[in-house]
C-alpha cells in the first residue's frame with residue numbers, strides 16, 4: 001500500500017480490508033501521488049470502501065467493482081427484457097427506444113430494433129436491480145443512507161448499422177438532472193455480458209468529476225444522433241481516456257459530472273447493460289431556467305406533452321413522479 005493510503009487509513013481509524021474486488025490499475029498511480037493528508041469530499045466511510053477505493057473515486061470519479069451482480073439475477077433481467085420486447089408485459093411509463101438509424105430505415109421493426117428501455121421503475125422484475133443489497137451498500141457510500149432510485153435504464157446497444165449512431169457522445173449525466181447536491185448523486189452501471197472496446201464499452205475521462213457542468217448539445221455527426229443524446233460541447237480531446245472493459249456482473253459506480261460515453265458497437269451482438277441513477281432523498285430540486293440545462297428541460301417537456309399530454313408538468317415534477325425510494329426515508333425528493 002502507498003504511504004498516502006497508509007496515512008489515510010490511520011486518519012480514518014480504518015480496518016484494512018483487502019480490496020480484491022476492485023481494479024484500479026489503469027490510473028491508480030494518479031490517486032496516490034499527493035503527499036498531503038486528504039479530506040475526502042466525494043464518499044462516506046460506511047466501513048465498506050477501502051482507503052484505496054475512496055481515494056480512487058476522489059481522484060478519478062468512478063470505481064469498478066468486479067463480479068458484484070450474480071449470473072442468476074442477470075439472467076432474470078435478460079428474460080424480462082425479452083418479455084417486454086415481445087410485448088408480453090406492458091409497463092406503465094416505460095419508454096422503448098430504437099436506434100435512430102433503425103427507426104428511420106425501411107426494415108420491419110422487431111425486438112432486435114430496441115436500443116434502450118428507459119424508466120422501468122414500474123416493472124418489479126427489472127426494478128429488483130435497483131434494490132439489490134449488494135448494489136445499495138455501495139451506493140450508500142456516495143449518497144448516504146436515504147436513497148432514491150431516480151432513473152433506470154436497460155441499454156441494448158445494437159450492432160452499428162453503418163452510420164456510427166450506436167455511439168453515445170461524451171456527456172455528463174448531471175446535464176439531465178434538476179437536483180443537487182451533485183456529490184450525493186451516483187450511477188450504478190452493470191455489464192450484463194462481457195463489454196469490450198469492440199462492442200462499445202464505457203469510455204471515461206478520469207478526474208473530470210472535479211470540473212463543473214459543461215454546455216451540452218447534439219454533436220454534429222453526419223450519420224445522425226439519437227434523440228436526447230447530447231454531448232459536451234467542448235472537451236479536451238487530449239484528456240486521457242479510460243476504456244472500461246468489464247465482465248458480466250461487474251459494476252461501475254460513477255459521479256454525475258464524470259465525462260463519459262460509449263463507442264460504436266462493431267460486433268454482431270447487442271451489448272447489454274442495466275443501470276440506475278441514485279440520489280440522496282434529501283437532495284433538493286433546482287430551477288434550470290437560464291442555465292445550460294434549459295435545452296434539455298425544453299426537450300423533456302416536449303416529450304411529456306407529446307407522449308402523455310402533460311406539457312404543463314414541470315421538469316422537476318417529471319423527476320419527482322419517476323423517483324422511487326429504495327432505502328431509508330423519503331425526505332425532500
Ligand SMILES: CCCCCCCCCCCCCCCCCCCC(=O)SCCNC(=O)CCNC(=O)[C@H](O)C(C)(C)COP(=O)(O)OP(=O)(O)OC[C@H]1O[C@@H](n2cnc3c(N)ncnc32)[C@H](O)[C@@H]1OP(=O)(O)O
Pocket residue numbers: 095096097098099100103104118151173176225226227228229230300303304308310317318321322
Ligand atoms: C411522467 C413524466 C413523463 C416525462 C417523460 C420524460 C421522458 C424523458 C426523460 C429523459 C430523461 C433522460 C434522463 C437521462 C439521464 C441519464 C443520462 C442518459 C443519457 C440518455 O440516455 S439520453 C437518451 C434518453 N433518451 C430518451 O429519453 C428519449 C426518449 N425517447 C422517446 O421519447 C422516443 O423513443 C422517441 C425518440 C420520441 C421516439 O418515439 P416513438 O414513439 O418510440 O417512435 P416513433 O416510431 O413514433 O417515431 C417518432 C419519430 O421519432 C423518430 N425517432 C425514433 N427513434 C428515434 C431516435 N432514437 N432518435 C431520434 N429520432 C427518433 C422517428 O423517426 C419519428 O420521426 P419522424 O420524423 O418520422 O416523425
Ligand SMILES: Nc1ncnc2c1ncn2[C@@H]1O[C@H](COP(=O)(O)OP(=O)(O)OP(=O)(O)O)[C@@H](O)[C@H]1O
Pocket residue numbers: 167168169170203219231232260261262263264
Ligand atoms: N465529436 C465528438 N463529440 C462528442 N463525443 C464524441 C465525439 N467523437 C467521439 N465521441 C465519443 O467519444 C467516445 C470515444 O470516442 P473514440 O473516438 O475513442 O471512439 P469512436 O468515435 O467510437 O470510434 P473511432 O475509433 O472510429 O474514433 C465515444 O463515446 C464517442 O461517442
Ligand SMILES: O=C(O)CCC(=O)C(=O)O
Pocket residue numbers: 153155157168173202260261262273
Ligand atoms: O451504456 C452506454 O452506452 C452508456 C449510456 C450512458 O452513459 C447514459 O445513458 O447515460
Ligand SMILES: [Fe+2]
Pocket residue numbers: 171172173260
Ligand atoms: Fe451517461
Ligand SMILES: [Mg+2]
Pocket residue numbers: none
Ligand atoms: Mg472517434
